[in-house]
Amino acid sequence: MERRILHINTDDFYASVCRLRDPALRGRAVVIAGSPPRGMVVSASYEARGEGVVQGMTVSSARRLCSRGVFVPPDWQLFRRVSRAVFGVLERYSPVIEQASLDEGYIDYTGCGRLFGHVLDAGTKIKSEIARETGLAVSVGAAANKLVSHVASRTAKRAHLVDVYTGYEKPFLAPIPIDRFPIVDIGRASLLQELGISRVGDVLLFTEEIFFVCFGTWGKRLYRGAAGEDHTPVCSRLAPQERMRTEEILEPDRVSRQRLEAVLYRLAEGTGEKLRSERLLARSLVLELRYADGAEVVGKGRLSEPGSDDLRLYETLRGVFARLFTRRVRVRCLAVIVSATEPEPIQRELFVTDVARERTRYLRNTLDTLRARFPRGVAPAFGKAIT
Numbered sequence: 459m460e461r462r463i464l465h466i467n468t469d470d471f472y473a474s475v476c477r478l479r480d481p482a483l484r485g486r487a488v489v490i491a492g493s494p495p496r497g498m499v500v501s502a503s504y505e506a507r508g509e510g511v512v513q514g515m516t517v518s519s520a521r522r523l524c525s526r527g528v529f530v531p532p533d534w535q536l537f538r539r540v541s542r543a544v545f546g547v548l549e550r551y552s553p554v555i556e557q558a559s560l561d562e563g564y565i566d567y568t569g570c571g572r573l574f575g576h577v578l579d580a581g582t583k584i585k586s587e588i589a590r591e592t593g594l595a596v597s598v599g600a601a602a603n604k605l606v607s608h609v610a611s612r613t614a615k616r617a618h619l620v621d622v623y624t625g626y627e628k629p630f631l632a633p634i635p636i637d638r639f640p641i642v643d644i645g646r647a648s649l650l651q652e653l654g655i656s657r658v659g660d661v662l663l664f665t666e667e668i669f670f671v672c673f674g675t676w677g678k679r680l681y682r683g684a685a686g687e688d689h690t691p692v693c694s695r696l697a698p699q700e701r702m703r704t705e706e707i708l709e710p711d712r713v714s715r716q717r718l719e720a721v722l723y724r725l726a727e728g729t730g731e732k733l734r735s736e737r738l739l740a741r742s743l744v745l746e747l748r749y750a751d752g753a754e755v756v757g758k759g760r761l762s763e764p765g766s767d768d769l770r771l772y773e774t775l776r777g778v779f780a781r782l783f784t785r786r787v788r789v790r791c792l793a794v795i796v797s798a799t800e801p802e803p804i805q806r807e808l809f810v811t812d813v814a815r816e817r818t819r820y821l822r823n824t825l826d827t828l829r830a831r832f833p834r835g836v837a838p839a840f841g842k843a844i845t
Contacts, residue, residue: 462568463601464581466544473501475540479536509523511524543592548563551567552567555692577600585617597615599612601621603627628662631686666678666682702729702795704793704795721792722745722772725793726775732796739802743795743796744796746791746792
């Protein structure tokens with residue numbers, strides 16, 4: 459059976475949701491950002507991006523570029539509610555839906571044609587139903603795998619639908635700029651461009667062995683992706699990156715390792731609190747570190763065994779931080795993302811063998827209760843509450 463994957467991307471999601479709530483914002487440059495002057499830009503409308511505003515920029519920098527823009531604080535509760543409505547429509551067309559973020563996701567449409575018709579007909583129906591029920595426009599990409607469908611939906615901007623026929627993946631991907639290829643991040647894009655690889659098709663001018671020698675397993679993935687190959691399955695799961703992200707913007711920027719590790723512990727506390735509230739255990743964590751000069755580094759750490767204890771999360775994050783913090787440059791922002799989780803067992807042991815762990819669990823739950831009732835700082839961290 460021929461595999462068909464749809465990638466759904468909501469056009470200008472955050473700004474569009476704000477415009478639904480406040481029609482006066484229509485046609486204006488909208489920037490979703492934290493509190494000025496050091497808050498970070500979460501998202502920018504097409505109009506604001508045309509002025510040079512990008513995600514991750516400070517509010518003060520964004521104001522200099524887009525003086526006429528409207529700066530709106532993020533309303534995550536509203537964004538999640540609208541996102542649930544969008545994915546509620548997608549669930550009518552397939553039992554296998556993967557939510558990549560609040561505003562985009564994948565549908566495994568394989569075998570669903572008997573119910574809803576050709577993939578193009580289904581994509582058209584999805585677009586019209588989402589527009590009717592939420593007021594949002596979506597772009598749809600259809601292909602034989604996730605990677606090509608993702609590129610197709612980007613090509614479909616705005617509010618269009620692109621179907622890449624099976625066997626035509628290579629010619630479709632060839633003219634795509636290398637910095638617009640989902641596999642390639644910003645750092646690697648500049649490196650590839652220095653090597654003369656400006657478009658995806660340029661990758662295939664070399665051999666797979668060369669990319670493997672130069673870039674390891676990522677190089678092999680890039681080469682096969684440029685050839686239109688991607689065997690990653692669509693997995694029915696929510697995006698932990700959206701609900702399990704904890705970040706702190708430092709005021710002022712800091713370079714002291716001791717103080718940065720204190721911030722790291724506060725992030726571990728917040729992450730552990732979120733995990734325990736949803737009865738989840740973390741298996742791996744991602745740490746994002748953004749320097750004052752705009753450079754950003756990302757690292758990943760895996761827990762020895764799944765858990766939600768603040769101290770264990772902190773120890774894992776501290777190991778990642780030691781690998782990332784290699785420049786004597788002030789740090790502006792730290793963020794922690796839970797990249798993999800598993801449910802916490804509901805049934806407790808009849809005979810407790812690890813008394814210390816059970817006591818720690820009880821202590822953490824008590825601290826969570828205190829933090830919910832009182833201002834932050836009433837239930838401090840153990841020896842890490844440095845300000």
